[in-house]
Amino acid sequence: MNPASTFGIVQPAFSREGACSLCATQGPTRNLNDMMPLIAANSLGEYVLESLLYWKLPGNESIAFTIAALIHVVLILTFFGVAPLIFIWLERKVAGRIQDRLGPTRVGGRFGWLQTLADGVKLIQKEDLCPADADRMLFRMSPYLVFVASFGAFIALPFGNGFVVQNLEVGLFFMLALMSLEVLGVVFAGYSSGSKWALFGGMREAAQVVSYEIPMAICALVPVIATGSLNLVEVGHFQAGGFWNWLIFQNPFTFVAFFVYFTVATASVKRAPFDLAEAESELVAGFHTEYSGIRWSYFFMAEYASMFAVSGIAVFLFLGGWYDGVGIIESLDRFVSVNGCGWLGQYSVNVIGLAIFIAKGTSLVFFQMWVRWTLPRLRIDQVMMTCLKYLLPISCVLFLGATVWPLFLYSLPMTAKQTDVRPPMGNRVYNPKPAAVKPSEKSHSTSHPAPSAVIIKEGSGKEA
Amino acid sequence: MDLSSYLLVGAVLFVAGVVCMATKRNGIGVLMGVELVLNGANINFVAFANYTKLGLDGQVISLFVIVMAAAEAAVALAIALSFYNNHLTIDVDQANQLQG
Amino acid sequence: MTGHQFLFWVFAAVTCGGAIAVVLTQNVVRMAFWLIVSLGASAGLFFLLNADFVGTAQLLVYVGGTLVLLVFGVMLTASGPFSKMQTRPGELFLAGIVAFLLLGLLGSSVCSVDWDRVVASTNAGQPITTHHALNQGYNRPEEGNTGHPLGMAFLGMRPDRDLAPGTKTLSTGYLLPFEIASVHLLVVLIGAAYLARAKRRIHPNES
Structure with a gap:
């Protein structure tokens, strides 16, 4: 028995035919080999190493990779610091406008845009208090725990085509895992403060976040089923072309999953109407009642950064990643690859993609603020009931439906050839040696919308 | 790094877990010792998966260990809570009702 | 270093x-x-x-x-x-x-133990092979991209072994243990909920 033939089971036959018939009319051609050098930290490390060798500077692999890692750390830290600065200002303006006020107007000129910086300077100057009843070590450590967890999630978040610190194959899973660690810091902060308000806030946070993690992960898996990859860069490439190629319009289940995901994500970063952990009207300030100064601001930096992180995941999973939806990025990409503008041209296109991604993410963050200042806060039992009685079953149904959807679609003979359903990423195989590909297969694969122009069709029986 | 350094880390975790299980009187402390032991075993599995020809099997087993550890923690915690409801403490030395 | x-x-x-x-x-x-x-x-x-x-x-x-x-x-x-x-x-x-x-x-x-010799002498399995069926995504399986092979192993298929050169027999995967683990988790879920359920503590003066 030829072992290779067992793979016929793995690769669904329909998607391959769908790929060939569809991709001729759709999406730009993109060669993975051209794209590879711009991806992941390793490539920056290799680039640094090459430059070191080129300029005859002393250095080996470790030094080059350390430099690359430092560059990434500085970039991400900058984003991590600057994004909350803008978001907090935005939140005040949004809150002001929604409540028919002006919000900050004076600091820094016209729109009060330096207000957050002034507040930051004030917070740094304040005394770093620790209550007498507190468990000092835990009290001091927990802001850092929250900060590190939220910061770590940005390791796997792509900011554009290949602009990612570490292009992990399990990127989405990694982000969800690291953001789930944030709850530990909050719980420890609540427990170690030695205050009943803080303890209540911490307990509520633990119960809420642990429950909401489950529908969040399941909803994030619904578009992953459609794409067949946990790598957010690959999920982004899957959505090239018009906005109808975005995963939110992939099938009815992903459409619903977007809204469920966004609700659950709002809850999991403890934003109103789910901000029970810091309910000001009941618990003073919840888990950070006892905090002051810079440690207090760590919690807020982490909160706003997590808001952007969950919004970024939503953008990649549902809203087309760095693609603009009308084909500008794709045409630029094609222009660059045809005219051979080199890495600088590709880099410039990626920067435009970065701007589009950040704009999309920021608008989702804005939407979260809008919700916060519009809806009243739920009660804790309502929060738990919403999750466990409604969102969890809904997300399970969505998961099941997204699994069955392609089978249903291809069981209809009318739609099998015409419907715009793209094959999952799982069928795309990157082969590092293009020379090994047969010419007949290459003709199919060059017209593929995927990142990889080189495809080997598994289990079709041709190779076996 | 070679295989034996990872195995030594696993050994340290194992021993720490065993001592934790033996000395802690808090029921949840004992549970934490179990987690340490399981984690030490996990490091060994993954190290062998990486350095020997066993390949993927070590990673598969360590995933099973992680899942089973979560299940074990859930049940043990339920037992601890139940014990606390009845005795208002989770000092394992107090659980001596069946002692002859 | x-x-x-x-x-x-x-x-x-x-x-x-x-x-x-x-x-x-x-x-x-x-x-x-x-x-x-x-x-x-x-x-x-x-x-x-x-x-x-x-x-x-x-x-x-x-x-x-x-x-x-x-x-x-x-x-x-x-x-x-x-x-x-x-x-x-x-x-x-x-x-x-x-x-x-x-x-x-x-x-x-x-x-x-001389681990190099032990490792060299074991031929119980194959390394995670570089067969292109497993080479999906941007990184190679040897560099940590083991999500796809692991998923296949849990579904009962071992392409990393079966597609290696010179393989005569098919290996079994981990489908049955995977199913047992899932049933086990369900049992644990119900059992833990039963054990930790809120019991009304009977006060002596009430009863």
Whole structure:
């Protein structure tokens, strides 16, 4: 028995035919080999190493990779610091406008845009208090725990085509895992403060976040089923072309999953109407009642950064990643690859993609603020009931439906050839040696919308 | 790094877990010792998966260990809570009702 | 010193230090904190060992799930704030001696084996092969991209073994253990909910 033939089971036959018939009319051609050098930290490390060798500077692999890692750390830290600065200002303006006020107007000129910086300077100057009843070590450590967890999630978040610190194959899973660690810091902060308000806030946070993690992960898996990859860069490439190629319009289940995901994500970063952990009207300030100064601001930096992180995941999973939806990025990409503008041209296109991604993410963050200042806060039992009685079953149904959807679609003979359903990423195989590909297969694969122009069709029986 | 350094880390975790299980009187402390032991075993599995020809099997087993550890923690915690409801403490030395 | 070695020493030191701190701390909440530090750092060791999926699962399931549960349990069962249950110094001393003996035993047995020879002599399986069926995505399986092969193994297929050159028989995967684990989790879910359900405590004066 030829072992290779067992793979016929793995690769669904329909998607391959769908790929060939569809991709001729759709999406730009993109060669993975051209794209590879711009991806992941390793490539920056290799680039640094090459430059070191080129300029005859002393250095080996470790030094080059350390430099690359430092560059990434500085970039991400900058984003991590600057994004909350803008978001907090935005939140005040949004809150002001929604409540028919002006919000900050004076600091820094016209729109009060330096207000957050002034507040930051004030917070740094304040005394770093620790209550007498507190468990000092835990009290001091927990802001850092929250900060590190939220910061770590940005390791796997792509900011554009290949602009990612570490292009992990399990990127989405990694982000969800690291953001789930944030709850530990909050719980420890609540427990170690030695205050009943803080303890209540911490307990509520633990119960809420642990429950909401489950529908969040399941909803994030619904578009992953459609794409067949946990790598957010690959999920982004899957959505090239018009906005109808975005995963939110992939099938009815992903459409619903977007809204469920966004609700659950709002809850999991403890934003109103789910901000029970810091309910000001009941618990003073919840888990950070006892905090002051810079440690207090760590919690807020982490909160706003997590808001952007969950919004970024939503953008990649549902809203087309760095693609603009009308084909500008794709045409630029094609222009660059045809005219051979080199890495600088590709880099410039990626920067435009970065701007589009950040704009999309920021608008989702804005939407979260809008919700916060519009809806009243739920009660804790309502929060738990919403999750466990409604969102969890809904997300399970969505998961099941997204699994069955392609089978249903291809069981209809009318739609099998015409419907715009793209094959999952799982069928795309990157082969590092293009020379090994047969010419007949290459003709199919060059017209593929995927990142990889080189495809080997598994289990079709041709190779076996 | 070679295989034996990872195995030594696993050994340290194992021993720490065993001592934790033996000395802690808090029921949840004992549970934490179990987690340490399981984690030490996990490091060994993954190290062998990486350095020997066993390949993927070590990673598969360590995933099973992680899942089973979560299940074990859930049940043990339920037992601890139940014990606390009845005795208002989770000092394992107090659980001596069946002692002859 | 290469980057791998440096990171190994950092993660190994934090893992072992956290584990020892768990043993030495008497405050149960701080024990939970040190356990988080230790398990989180060991997830870093998994990443160094090219097991991305296992490391991430460790972070999500162990640190983000199980330990939150543990901390929750600590908070529900603490009699007073920052409860302490002291271990007697004699017990601790005895345990220390036993621990050093056990560690010496394990350490010497690890160091006495010539692992290179053992590894070379085992041919129980194949390395995670570079067959293109497994080479999906941007990284190679040997560099930590094991999500796809692991998924196939859980579905009962072992392309990393079966597609290796010279393979005559098909290997079995882990479909049955996977199903057993899922049923086991369901049983645990129901059992834990039953055990920890809110029982009305009967007060003597009421009954």
